[in-house]
Amino acid sequence: MLTQLWDLKLPLIQAPMAGVQGSALTIAVSNAGGLGSLPCALLSREELVQELETIRNQTDKPFNVNFFCHTLPVEDPLKNQAWQSALSPYYKEYNVDFSTNKIPTKRRSFDEESIEILEHYKPAVVSFHFGLPSSELLVRVRKWGARIISSATTVAEAVYLEEKGVDAIIAQGLEAGGHRGHFLSDDLTQQAGTFALLPQIVQAVNCPIIAAGGIADKQGVLAALNLGASAVQVGTAYLLCPEVKANALHRAAIKSARSKHTAIANVFTGRPARSIVNKLIRELGPLRADMPPFPLASTALVPLRAAAEQRACDDFTPLWCGQNASGCKEISASELTHLLCEGIRVG
Amino acid sequence: MLTQLWDLKLPLIQAPMAGVQGSALTIAVSNAGGLGSLPCALLSREELVQELETIRNQTDKPFNVNFFCHTLPVEDPLKNQAWQSALSPYYKEYNVDFSTNKIPTKRRSFDEESIEILEHYKPAVVSFHFGLPSSELLVRVRKWGARIISSATTVAEAVYLEEKGVDAIIAQGLEAGGHRGHFLSDDLTQQAGTFALLPQIVQAVNCPIIAAGGIADKQGVLAALNLGASAVQVGTAYLLCPEVKANALHRAAIKSARSKHTAIANVFTGRPARSIVNKLIRELGPLRADMPPFPLASTALVPLRAAAEQRACDDFTPLWCGQNASGCKEISASELTHLLCEGIRVG
Numbered sequence: 001m002l003t004q005l006w007d008l009k010l011p012l013i014q015a016p017m018a019g020v021q022g023s024a025l026t027i028a029v030s031n032a033g034g035l036g037s038l039p040c041a042l043l044s045r046e047e048l049v050q051e052l053e054t055i056r057n058q059t060d061k062p063f064n065v066n067f068f069c070h071t072l073p074v075e076d077p078l079k080n081q082a083w084q085s086a087l088s089p090y091y092k093e094y095n096v097d098f099s100t101n102k103i104p105t106k107r108r109s110f111d112e113e114s115i116e117i118l119e120h121y122k123p124a125v126v127s128f129h130f131g132l133p134s135s136e137l138l139v140r141v142r143k144w145g146a147r148i149i150s151s152a153t154t155v156a157e158a159v160y161l162e163e164k165g166v167d168a169i170i171a172q173g174l175e176a177g178g179h180r181g182h183f184l185s186d187d188l189t190q191q192a193g194t195f196a197l198l199p200q201i202v203q204a205v206n207c208p209i210i211a212a213g214g215i216a217d218k219q220g221v222l223a224a225l226n227l228g229a230s231a232v233q234v235g236t237a238y239l240l241c242p243e244v245k246a247n248a249l250h251r252a253a254i255k256s257a258r259s260k261h262t263a264i265a266n267v268f269t270g271r272p273a274r275s276i277v278n279k280l281i282r283e284l285g286p287l288r289a290d291m292p293p294f295p296l297a298s299t300a301l302v303p304l305r306a307a308a309e310q311r312a313c314d315d316f317t318p319l320w321c322g323q324n325a326s327g328c329k330e331i332s333a334s335e336l337t338h339l340l341c342e343g344i345r346v347g
Numbered sequence: 348m349l350t351q352l353w354d355l356k357l358p359l360i361q362a363p364m365a366g367v368q369g370s371a372l373t374i375a376v377s378n379a380g381g382l383g384s385l386p387c388a389l390l391s392r393e394e395l396v397q398e399l400e401t402i403r404n405q406t407d408k409p410f411n412v413n414f415f416c417h418t419l420p421v422e423d424p425l426k427n428q429a430w431q432s433a434l435s436p437y438y439k440e441y442n443v444d445f446s447t448n449k450i451p452t453k454r455r456s457f458d459e460e461s462i463e464i465l466e467h468y469k470p471a472v473v474s475f476h477f478g479l480p481s482s483e484l485l486v487r488v489r490k491w492g493a494r495i496i497s498s499a500t501t502v503a504e505a506v507y508l509e510e511k512g513v514d515a516i517i518a519q520g521l522e523a524g525g526h527r528g529h530f531l532s533d534d535l536t537q538q539a540g541t542f543a544l545l546p547q548i549v550q551a552v553n554c555p556i557i558a559a560g561g562i563a564d565k566q567g568v569l570a571a572l573n574l575g576a577s578a579v580q581v582g583t584a585y586l587l588c589p590e591v592k593a594n595a596l597h598r599a600a601i602k603s604a605r606s607k608h609t610a611i612a613n614v615f616t617g618r619p620a621r622s623i624v625n626k627l628i629r630e631l632g633p634l635r636a637d638m639p640p641f642p643l644a645s646t647a648l649v650p651l652r653a654a655a656e657q658r659a660c661d662d663f664t665p666l667w668c669g670q671n672a673s674g675c676k677e678i679s680a681s682e683l684t685h686l687l688c689e690g691i692r693v694g
Contacts, residue, residue: 155607174521175543189610189624189633193540195561195570196522196670200607203673214542223542223570260502260547263536277536286536323543326550 002168002208002231003346006124006147007062009033010341011225013170013210014333015235016066016127017178018042020250020320023051023058024243028333030061034341035125037064041107045117048108052121062124064149067110070130070271073293083292084300086284090316094307098300107295109133115140125149131183132164151181151212153191155204160184162205170233171201173213177236177322179273180264188264188272188287194224202228216327218342225344234340237327241336249314253278259325268318270297279315349515349555349578350693353471353494354409356380357688358572360517360557361680362582363413363474364525365389367597367667370398370405371590375680377408381688382472384411388454392464395455399468409471411496414457417477417618420640430639431647433631437663441654445647454642456480462487472496478504478530479511496557498528500538505548505556507531517580518548520560524583524669526620527611535611535619535634541571549575563674565689572691581687584674586667588683596661600625606672615665617644626662 001011014029018039026036038055040048055063084098091098108114110133118126122144129151132138141148147167152158158169172181173194182191191197194213202209208230215224215232224232239246239254246254253259253276264272265286271294272287280301291297305316329336348358361376363386373383385402387395402410431445438445455461457480465473469491476498479485488495494514499505505516519528520541529538538544541560549556555577562571562579571579586593586601593601600606600623611619612633618641619634627648638644652663676683 173540173542175540190608192670193520193522193561194542195520195540195567196563199563199566200671200673214540216543216546219546219574220542223573226570226573227566261537323539324547326547 001225001346002210005208005230006035008035009346010337011231011344011346012221012337012341013037013064013231013233014238014337015178015212015233016064017235017238017244017320019318020239020246021244023054025238025241025333026055026063027058028241028243029337030059030063032334032337033061034337035062035064037066037127039066040114041066041068043108044106045113048114048117052117052123056121064125064127065118065123066127066129067114067133068107068130069110069128069133070107070294072109073270073296075296076292079290079292080296080300082290083297086288087300087304090304094304096303096307098303110137119144122146127170129179129181132161132166135164138165149210152201153180153182153197154184155197155200157182157184158201158205158209162207166207168208168210168230169201169205170210170212171198171229173197173211174264175214175323176212177262177274178320179269179271195227198224198227198229214322214324216324218340218344220324220327221340221344234327236322236325237329237340238333238336239321239325240328240330241333242330243333247309247317249309249312249317250319253314253319254321254325254328259321259328262321262323266291266297268298268301270294273318273320274322276319276321278317278319348572348693349557352555352577353382355382356693357684358578358691358693359568359684359688360384360411360578360580361585361684362525362559362580363411364582364585364591364667366665367586367593368591370401372585372588372680373402373410374405375588375590376684377406377410379681379684381684382409382411384413384474386413387461388413388415390455391453392460395461395464399464399470403468411472411474412465412470413474413476414461414480415454415477416457416475416480417454417641419456420617420643422643423639426637426639427643427647429637430644433635434647434651437651441651443650443654445650457484466491469493474517476526476528479508479513482511485512498559499548500527500529500544501531502544502547502551504529504531505552509552509554513554515555515557515577516548516552517557517559518545518576520544520558521611522561522670523559524609524621525667526616526618542574545571545574545576561669561671563671565687565691567671567674568687568691581674583669583672584676584687585680585683586672587675587677588680589677590680594656594664596656596659596664597666600661600666601668601672601675606668606675609668609670613638613644615645615648617641620665620667621669623666623668625664625666
């Protein structure tokens with residue numbers, strides 16, 4: 001199990017969830033014996049430093065910093081135009097102007113600046129989504145002894161990651177909420193549910209496998225370990241914890257019957273990601289052709305989302321959620337972490 | 348576990364697989380202590396009687412007869428025309444004529460004639476795909492004491508089936524091969540992977556749940572039981588057994604690396620079904636709008652498929668397969684059944 005390898009009490013990684021959490025969740029889970037994670041993709045330099053300082057002050061346990069390593073997008077005026085056209089009826093309805101867009105939401109990719117900051121804090125684990133950064137950057141990460149992990153949505157991606165020398169691989173089943181982590185192919189038919197993906201990845205590679213997608217309670221944790229996982233990664237179940245910063249609309253959707261109906265949609269950011277179905281998904285998605293490349297599609301949504309949310313309307317809000325929200329509870333992240341691993345014999 | 352309830356030695360149902368198996372597989376699995384299944388949808392009256400006679404002669408163990416209960420389709424000339432247009436380049440390539448179609452492939456729906464035949468053999472279990480037949484027909488099935496089961500692809504479908512009084516529900520995860528069993532909605536985004544679907548159905552209803560989709564070996568069986576299933580249904584893993592009638596092209600595809608890439612496609616029959624990706628799926632699928640209603644779409648494929656198969660080409664052959672073909676072995680169905688349940692404590 002990953003516990004012996006990585007100095008963890010529990011074989012559980014809290015999934016990094018950009019946009020809905022900060023260091024509070026990271027700290028709570030690490031202090032509870034799991035591996036807390038900090039999503040860094042949406043953080044500015046200053047915010048990243050501040051979060052790492054906070055973590056250092058509140059826990060001495062291992063934690064995980066997570067970065068996207070998508071290819072930096074090239075603006076495509078035709079695609080931008082098409083996307084804005086598609087959105088313009090809603091702009092009219094909400095009486096909002098495209099030109100009131102704030103500065104486009106940045107998605108930090110893993111780069112020199114990130115490394116320089118991390119070198120001061122030496123996080124025990126550095127995780128990546130959408131493949132891996134360059135070997136030059138990875139070499140510097142290894143210098144402070146960090147473990148490196150990344151997500152695989154297919155057996156081929158797992159084999160690739162092992163060849164690149166990762167310390168463990170996250171097998172991201174179709175059930176998982178948020179962005180699909182694929183990087184070798186964008187053909188979604190190649191991706192599989194956890195029951196199929198996990199054992200086939202376990203058979204195909206030697207390094208430890210972390211199961212992700214659909215795990216909501218201790219039975220799920222146990223089932224994943226039985227299927228050969230060395231640990232599990234859980235995201236959705238934490239969404240109602242007080243340490244999470246999901247907004248009121250997102251929480252309300254998680255608590256409602258709507259949480260049973262999610263879809264993989266590219267209409268929020270340009271990349272496929274699993275969210276509770278809302279108006280934007282129903283009317284323009286779920287998977288739209290010729291979207292602006294990730295993450296540029298979100299720019300045109302910013303004022304529209306803001307206007308709708310002011311009316312307590314989640315029509316344009318990304319309601320990230322996996323296919324199994326049954327584990328969400330309004331309890332502390334620490335309590336949830338213990339519940340998830342209750343009775344799991346760590347050995 | 349279903350074993351105590353249903354007089355089975357093993358908590359395993361062999362999935363009925365229309366088009367690739369007959370009574371030989373049913374008999375082998377029932378004699379091995381599982382519940383063998385006979386798919387009846389493609390059988391004429393005479394064939395059904397013959398198969399039931401054969402089963403009666405070769406096993407005294409419980410077995411399951413499976414029927415589709417789709418709505419009988421209405422021919423739509425416009426859709427037929429569009430579908431034939433889409434196929435015509437391939438017809439030209441193979442120099443085949445639409446008019447050489449044999450009589451359209453029938454899909455027996457569950458009806459009076461079926462009941463009259465079954466009443467002579469009184470199968471222990473009668474299972475349905477695509478919902479349930481009318482209550483009048485079900486009342487007659489119950490007269491000989493048969494158990495009634497059906498497939499649910501969502502929690503809502505499971506609740507519906509329980510309200511209709513089924514004896515157990517098959518939770519069909521997205522990983523499963525063959526036709527998706529949905530009947531309340533054809534919105535595929537409502538369907539979930541086994542890891543998410545199974546525990547949520549278990550929580551929502553009281554009757555026993557049979558897990559299906561992605562289960563390929565004993566670890567999978569154990570994981571499904573841990574997630575609350577009373578039994579499992581396994582289909583794909585049996586596809587290389589000698590008792591199965593999958594043709595040589597289908598077997599070859601299962602044995603190759605291509606078996607890792609499946610898709611839910613409606614281009615074979617008009618209804619979404621999971622198959623290994625082949626040319627028809629790549630070029631006209633996977634999910635095509637305005638297909639002729641199930642099962643009429645298969646009519647136009649018959650001569651094309653025959654011509655291609657004569658050239659040892661599987662471009663138009665339905666290569667039914669789930670997302671986890673790793674359990675397929677060229678061993679007897681009896682041996683496979685025992686392997687799948689090895690070490691499972693029946694209690």
